[in-house]
Amino acid sequence: MEKLVMRDDPSSLSAEAFRTLKINLDFFNVDNNLKTLAITSSNPGEGKSTAIANLAIAFAQSGKRVILIDCDLRRPSVHKKFKISNTHGITDMIVDTELKHDYIHSSKIDNLFILPCGTKPPNPAELLASEKMDMLLEKLKGMCDIVLLDIPPILSVADSRIICGKVDGVILLCAYGQSEKELILKSKQELDKVNAKLIGTILAKVPESQSHYSYYYDDNLNASNRKKNKRHSR
Ligand SMILES: Nc1ncnc2c1ncn2[C@@H]1O[C@H](COP(=O)(O)OP(=O)(O)O)[C@@H](O)[C@H]1O
Numbered sequence: 290m291e292k293l294v295m296r297d298d299p300s301s302l303s304a305e306a307f308r309t310l311k312i313n314l315d316f317f318n319v320d321n322n323l324k325t326l327a328i329t330s331s332n333p334g335e336g337k338s339t340a341i342a343n344l345a346i347a348f349a350q351s352g353k354r355v356i357l358i359d360c361d362l363r364r365p366s367v368h369k370k371f372k373i374s375n376t377h378g379i380t381d382m383i384v385d386t387e388l389k390h391d392y393i394h395s396s397k398i399d400n401l402f403i404l405p406c407g408t409k410p411p412n413p414a415e416l417l418a419s420e421k422m423d424m425l426l427e428k429l430k431g432m433c434d435i436v437l438l439d440i441p442p443i444l445s446v447a448d449s450r451i452i453c454g455k456v457d458g459v460i461l462l463c464a465y466g467q468s469e470k471e472l473i474l475k476s477k478q479e480l481d482k483v484n485a486k487l488i489g490t491i492l493a494k495v496p497e498s499q500s501h502y503s504y505y506y507d508d509n510l511n512a513s514n515r516k517k518n519k520r521h522s523r
Pocket residue numbers: 330332333334335336337338339340366493494495
């Protein structure tokens with residue numbers, strides 16, 4: 290089973306970062322209209338699937354009922370992270386137009402349910418763009434507090450853009466030392482073209498040394514704020 294920090298290393302700095310991301314999303318979602326959320330990025334391998342799976346666990350651990358759907362129909366990976374069967378999944382549900390409850394798996398984490406990709410289709414973009422997909426999403430939304438969608442990179446095929454245009458919120462992920470500035474800007478343009486609601490960005494794969502730096506930097510900031518406050522209170 291592939292490692293997920295929220296499940297396998299919950300006291301790590303990375304896990305703390307996912308809990309903070311979830312809290313920031315709660316603040317963003319005061320009106321409770323963020324029911325479907327996806328994370329995309331410019332290229333494959335930048336950490337989207339890992340991030341959305343960790344975020345799903347963060348939501349579930351806070352008591353929200355979560356369904357995580359694998360909408361990367363060309364390179365599905367969510368089933369590997371949770372060690373579940375990928376025999377049937379969202380593609381089969383779209384084709385059958387029926388909500389098959391036994392295609393939705395328990396993740397062994399309370400409140401978190403997984404809908405894998407299922408049968409690999411010859412026409413992923415067509416399936417994702419279909420009205421049947423919209424109807425299915427509506428039904429899934431009714432079954433939980435939030436639906437998270439794992440999607441492909443935005444610059445390669447149309448699949449990601451199709452989903453980004455449908456969901457309530459999109460996070461654009463950039464990978465430290467990997468994502469190129471020009472491609473990040475291009476990704477933002479692609480999101481704008483489909484009127485995606487970009488609600489934020491996250492920086493993944495920050496080396497430990499760098500995250501320690503920011504951790505201590507925050508402490509120093511607090512220390513200097515404390516000094517300032519002391520001066521003001523005199
Ligand atoms: N935050 C991270 N830190 C270090 N490695 C990571 C991180 N996120 C993902 N990876 C690694 O990068 C590779 C690609 O991750 P994945 O989540 O599958 O990317 P994507 O979904 O964008 O293609 C995997 O080997 C994964 O273990």
